Amino acid sequence: MPNAPLPDLLIAGAGIVGTACALAAAEAGLRVVVVEPGAIGAGATAAGMGHLVALEDDPAEFALSALSLRMWNRHADLPEAEFSRCGTLWIAADEAELAAVAPKREAYLARGIAAELIDAPTLARLEPNLRGGLAGALRVPDDAIVYAPRVARVLLDRARALGARVVQGRRVVAMDAGGVRLDDGSRLAAARTLLACGVDTRTLVPELPLRPRKGHLLITERAPGFVRHQLIELGYLASAHGNSDSSVAFNVQPRPTGQVLIGSSRQYGVEDAAVEPAMLRRMLARARTYLPTIGELTALRAWTGFRPATTDGLPLIGPWPPVPGLWLATGHEGLGITTALATARLVVDAMTGATAPIDPTPYWPARVLSPVGDEGRDPRAAPIPAPERGHTTDAIAVRETRTPITPPSPASLVIHLDGVPVPCTPGTTLAAAIATGTRRSRTGTMRAPTCGMGVCGECRATVDGIAHVLTCQVRVAPGMRVTSEREPAHA
Amino acid sequence: MPEHAHPVVIVGAGPAGLAAARAAIESGARALVLDAHDAPGGQVWRRRHDGTHPAPAAQALAILAHPACTWLPAHRVVARDGDALLVQSPQGTSRLPFQRLVLATGARELLLPFPGWTLPGVTGAGGLQALVKGGWPIAGRRVVVAGSGPLLLAAADTVRAAGARVLAIAEEADAAGLARFALSLWRYPAKARQAIALRARLRATPYLPDTHVVRAIGDERVEAVVLADRHGERELACDALAVGHGLVPNVELATLLDCAIDRGAMHPVIAVDALQRTSVPAILAAGEGTGIGGVDRSLAEGCIAGHVAAGDEVRARRAHAARAQAHRFARSLARTFAVPPDYAQRIAPDTLVCRCEDVSWRTLVQADGTPVHADARARKLDTRVGMGWCQGRICGAALAALGVAPDVGVRPPLYPVRIGSMIDL
Numbered sequence A: 001m002p003n004a005p006l007p008d009l010l011i012a013g014a015g016i017v018g019t020a021c022a023l024a025a026a027e028a029g030l031r032v033v034v035v036e037p038g039a040i041g042a043g044a045t046a047a048g049m050g051h052l053v054a055l056e057d058d059p060a061e062f063a064l065s066a067l068s069l070r071m072w073n074r075h076a077d078l079p080e081a082e083f084s085r086c087g088t089l090w091i092a093a094d095e096a097e098l099a100a101v102a103p104k105r106e107a108y109l110a111r112g113i114a115a116e117l118i119d120a121p122t123l124a125r126l127e128p129n130l131r132g133g134l135a136g137a138l139r140v141p142d143d144a145i146v147y148a149p150r151v152a153r154v155l156l157d158r159a160r161a162l163g164a165r166v167v168q169g170r171r172v173v174a175m176d177a178g179g180v181r182l183d184d185g186s187r188l189a190a191a192r193t194l195l196a197c198g199v200d201t202r203t204l205v206p207e208l209p210l211r212p213r214k215g216h217l218l219i220t221e222r223a224p225g226f227v228r229h230q231l232i233e234l235g236y237l238a239s240a241h242g243n244s245d246s247s248v249a250f251n252v253q254p255r256p257t258g259q260v261l262i263g264s265s266r267q268y269g270v271e272d273a274a275v276e277p278a279m280l281r282r283m284l285a286r287a288r289t290y291l292p293t294i295g296e297l298t299a300l301r302a303w304t305g306f307r308p309a310t311t312d313g314l315p316l317i318g319p320w321p322p323v324p325g326l327w328l329a330t331g332h333e334g335l336g337i338t339t340a341l342a343t344a345r346l347v348v349d350a351m352t353g354a355t356a357p358i359d360p361t362p363y364w365p366a367r368v369l370s371p372v373g374d375e376g377r378d379p380r381a382a383p384i385p386a387p388e389r390g391h392t393t394d395a396i397a398v399r400e401t402r403t404p405i406t407p408p409s410p411a412s413l414v415i416h417l418d419g420v421p422v423p424c425t426p427g428t429t430l431a432a433a434i435a436t437g438t439r440r441s442r443t444g445t446m447r448a449p450t451c452g453m454g455v456c457g458e459c460r461a462t463v464d465g466i467a468h469v470l471t472c473q474v475r476v477a478p479g480m481r482v483t484s485e486r487e488p489a490h491a
Numbered sequence B: 001m002p003e004h005a006h007p008v009v010i011v012g013a014g015p016a017g018l019a020a021a022r023a024a025i026e027s028g029a030r031a032l033v034l035d036a037h038d039a040p041g042g043q044v045w046r047r048r049h050d051g052t053h054p055a056p057a058a059q060a061l062a063i064l065a066h067p068a069c070t071w072l073p074a075h076r077v078v079a080r081d082g083d084a085l086l087v088q089s090p091q092g093t094s095r096l097p098f099q100r101l102v103l104a105t106g107a108r109e110l111l112l113p114f115p116g117w118t119l120p121g122v123t124g125a126g127g128l129q130a131l132v133k134g135g136w137p138i139a140g141r142r143v144v145v146a147g148s149g150p151l152l153l154a155a156a157d158t159v160r161a162a163g164a165r166v167l168a169i170a171e172e173a174d175a176a177g178l179a180r181f182a183l184s185l186w187r188y189p190a191k192a193r194q195a196i197a198l199r200a201r202l203r204a205t206p207y208l209p210d211t212h213v214v215r216a217i218g219d220e221r222v223e224a225v226v227l228a229d230r231h232g233e234r235e236l237a238c239d240a241l242a243v244g245h246g247l248v249p250n251v252e253l254a255t256l257l258d259c260a261i262d263r264g265a266m267h268p269v270i271a272v273d274a275l276q277r278t279s280v281p282a283i284l285a286a287g288e289g290t291g292i293g294g295v296d297r298s299l300a301e302g303c304i305a306g307h308v309a310a311g312d313e314v315r316a317r318r319a320h321a322a323r324a325q326a327h328r329f330a331r332s333l334a335r336t337f338a339v340p341p342d343y344a345q346r347i348a349p350d351t352l353v354c355r356c357e358d359v360s361w362r363t364l365v366q367a368d369g370t371p372v373h374a375d376a377r378a379r380k381l382d383t384r385v386g387m388g389w390c391q392g393r394i395c396g397a398a399l400a401a402l403g404v405a406p407d408v409g410v411r412p413p414l415y416p417v418r419i420g421s422m423i424d425l
Helices: A016-027 A059-075 A095-099 A101-110 A120-126 A148-161 A198-204 A236-240 A277-290 A292-296 A333-352 A365-369 A430-434 B015-026 B055-065 B125-133 B151-161 B175-187 B189-201 B252-256 B295-309 B313-317 B320-336 B376-383 B393-401 B419-423
Strands: A009-012 A032-036 A088-092 A116-119 A136-140 A165-168 A172-176 A179-182 A187-189 A192-195 A210-222 A230-233 A246-254 A259-268 A298-310 A316-319 A326-330 A413-417 A420-424 A460-463 A466-470 A481-483 B008-011 B031-034 B069-072 B076-081 B084-089 B092-097 B100-103 B107-109 B142-147 B165-171 B212-218 B222-229 B232-237 B240-244 B247-249 B283-285 B352-354
Touching (some): A009 A016, A016 A326, A016 A333, A032 A148, A059 A333, A116 A120, A172 A198, A236 A246, A246 A277, A277 B419, A292 B419, A316 A333, A316 A365, A413 A430, A430 B125, B008 B295, B015 B055, B092 B419, B100 B295, B125 B151, B142 B212, B283 B295, B295 B313, B295 B320
Parallel strands (some): B031 B069, B142 B165
Antiparallel strands (some): A116 A136, A316 A326, A413 A420, A460 A481, B107 B247
């Protein structure tokens, strides 16, 4: 081997945190190597909502998110980011919750973040699909959303352009003071190693007080304008940082695609990534208590992810004293995308001896090494029993319908397509009766039935007010009202 | 018999599912059959709009009227919920617990992109057949059928019988391959009789070997197709173009149920043993989901699965010979009607590959033919390919056939569902 210069920094993990650190380090002139076993930004980065939000319940968390939000502005015009400054509406369900809004607003203003009180009538005007009777909201207009997986890729590409090297498809399996060992047995030397691999950091530093917090998300078909802000119930924080093993909160986001992204759930003590219908049901039912018509939307896909949660709720950013040369950037829980850029700033400033824009000490991993007696221990660190899974008591409701296999009557009937009467024969499918396209795709091209068997979805139309009905799968009935659909283009 | 207290739950009422129901009942069990469609028969025995089924289906369909059989039409499995299936029907969502399950989820058509394939009037070959059986008006229309496989003949026959003018059947396979396949049919007398009868009915229709679609032409719908063979290209004015390249096993539900999937071939199949058992205890699979092979293969596998699910391996083994014969036929089919290795060269850079999210070929594959992305997950996150309505069932299978590995993960719900129906069980 020729004498390649020793990298200054090896980063394990190419999620939003690892890639942000890679770019910041490369910009500071460090020689960087990034090791990622999977796709870029495909872990917790892809499982989150991409909500850039200032959370004010903890001063240190607030400082980090406020700094990071300012830094995100740099990427606001990046097409890949799909940046949308939709703002956040913290919803107060009743007068008691509304009482908490004024001090919350003061906290934002004190940090230089705009925040305004929204009364009930204004809230109803801003978000007409919210139920009536809500007390009001706090609007944080500068909060935004991004599509984080692609941002991670762009950040990494930029770091590459500055000389960073990326080793993809390999996993770091061990570290020492001089570098790391990969899963193919090879060794990579580096002056420092930064672990930015979320929950997986546990496998490399088992003594870290890090536990996976499982979350479910569900995305709908396009329904532009259904909600216009990120909507979160004020009780979210209590639930987000609460002690219970599982909880759900109303947390709904308008994606720039026009889709609605529905959260949120949190569970501890579950390591299985499977989507749990019971949890999903709780989460969706919670959302429906705020958005009564959300049940009419069509669910496209649900998934889960694991956020790395620490016992004190703050991320672990900085050197890990037990192993010289080892640094951590993990434990961001649900705020990893918001705080990734500030995290990178703190890491690189500390490595280069620059003065950090905010006090970095609250996030230092060394804090978890301090001896704490049982009395002083955060109760959240206690072992958590596994939550109940599955259902045993649900009623079994299977209808036993027997349809005789007999020919339909030959009488003619009439349906309406976009208001125009269409005579048709009983027994035919709706698609056949219409015999034309009823859908325009998101780039505006006309589509018509293609697979004929309910797979491709090109035959979709709105039937009797129900959106996205597969017309090749239903038979005509008298008086059916069919409306063409147009897939909204991206905002 | 206490082990028969719970019915054998059978997902799919095509030939495999119906055979499984009959076998399970013959072996003393009860059967509960559900299907996403509102009529039984699957794709091959799909009910026609006049309410009739193809004649060969009659005996198999009769089992649904048996007292030991419960038949749930228009019931679609959308997720798993512990040891139950979540099933959606027009009445809402319900939980269907199962102890013994037979997956007879069938196959869908392989639809490959080509310039103009998203134009209205361009369908699958089986797709047009299904639409016509549903009453799609085709009488007097000019139809071109193209692609590859015996399904082309069956589709052409259906649209001809409905009054359409089939201008041509363009078959990718060359004449030598077709001749070898035809000669091999002597081993399968029933297949040979079917093929001869089909050709006789289509004798007025040009059957063009070694011919493929270059592009479909039209503004808001197809108006013409350009076909090519070794001598050059020609344009045919038409009202409908039906293009199919064979079938793709439906393995999504099996994947969601953690059954082992065999990914050795171009399209994944549900892995089963000689008794149609999957890797998950009490879950069996039969029919096209375990590999493409036609009605006889599905009937034999369904029969085995049904008997085994009912605890009757002796009877199950009696169907082994029929299954072995059907498997040989399936291999011969796959050899003759394969996707041409240079197919990707027919796709234009701006041809849409993912029809749900309108993702173009250029976004996915570079000019030199290599994929833009390192892997399927990166491709999906970056381009949204496969993230739309069909969840990659169409473009994922097409990409696999074109040598671009698709995402193999399955996320619930298996089909888009109303959120309200997910909340209110």
